[in-house]
C-alpha cells in the first residue's frame with residue numbers, strides 16, 4: 001500500500017512539474033513542453049521465444065500481464081534475444097521462430113520497439129548452416145522484421161530521449177560476435193546526442209550490458225567478466241556521455257536482476273522474460289520477469305515485475 005501511495009505522489013509531482021512550476025531549489029523543470037506528462041513503459045528482455053518448453057504460452061502470459069498493468073504502459077521496449085535462436089540454425093527454423101515472435105507480439109495492446117540481441121542475428125556462428133553469401137545472413141532479418149529497417153535508432157517521448165543501441169559487433173576474421181558499438185554507430189550516436197543537447201534526460205537500451213557484476217556475484221571476487229558479457233568500448237564512451245543528461249541504461253543478455261547506480265547514471269539489468277531459457281529462475285534466484293519504469297518530469301522510478309510463470313519442465 002505504501003508503494004502505491006508513494007507512486008501516486010510521485011506521479012502527481014510529475015504533473016505539477018510538467019505544468020511549468022518552479023522546483024523548490026529555484027530551478028525550472030527540464031521538461032518545459034506542455035505535452036510532457038507522467039508516463040510508464042516496460043522493458044522486456046531475453047524473451048527467447050521458441051516452440052519448445054511451453055515458451056509461447058509463457059511469453060503470452062507475460063504479454064497479458066503487461067496489458068493488464070495500470071497505469072497502462074505507453075509502449076514496450078524489448079531488449080534483444082527475442083527468439084531462440086537465429087545464430088546457428090537453418091532457415092526453416094529461423095522462419096518458424098520469427099513467425100512465432102510476430103504472432104505473439106500481436107497480443108500487445110501498445111506499440112513495441114525492438115532492440116537487437118546476439119541470438120537475433122542470422123548465421124554469426126562458425127557452426128551455422130546459413131553462410132555469408134545468403135541474403136538473410138547477418139542483421140538484415142532483424143532490421144526488416146523487427147527494427148523498421150534499422151538495428152539502432154532513437155526517438156523522443158514525454159520530454160525524454162530514448163536510444164536503442166546495437167551492441168553486437170562482429171569479431172574480426174570470424175563469424176562470431178563480440179559486444180561493441182561499431183565506429184559507424186558511435187559516429188551516429190555522437191551526432192544524435194549533439195542534437196538532443198545537454199538538458200534533456202536520456203535513456204539507453206542495450207542488449208549486452210555496459211556494466212554488470214553478475215559473474216563476480218555468482219562465481220566469486222576473482223571472477224572477471226568474460227569478453228561476451230559487457231560492451232567492450234562502453235568504458236571509452238563513458239567520459240563523453242557524462243556531459244549529457246544520460247540517466248538510465250537498460251540492459252539484458254545475462255538474465256539476472258541487477259541495478260548499479262554509479263554517479264548520476266543507473267544501469268539496470270531487467271532479468272529475463274525467459275528466466276533461465278524457460279527452465280526456471282536464473283541461477284535459482286532471478287525469476288522470469290521484466291522492468292516497469294514510471295517517468296515523471298525528469299525523474300524515473302523502477303521496479304521488477306514477476307508475471308508468475310512456472311517452468312513446466314526443468
Ligand SMILES: [Zn+2]
Pocket residue numbers: 081117118119207252253254
Ligand atoms: Zn544475449
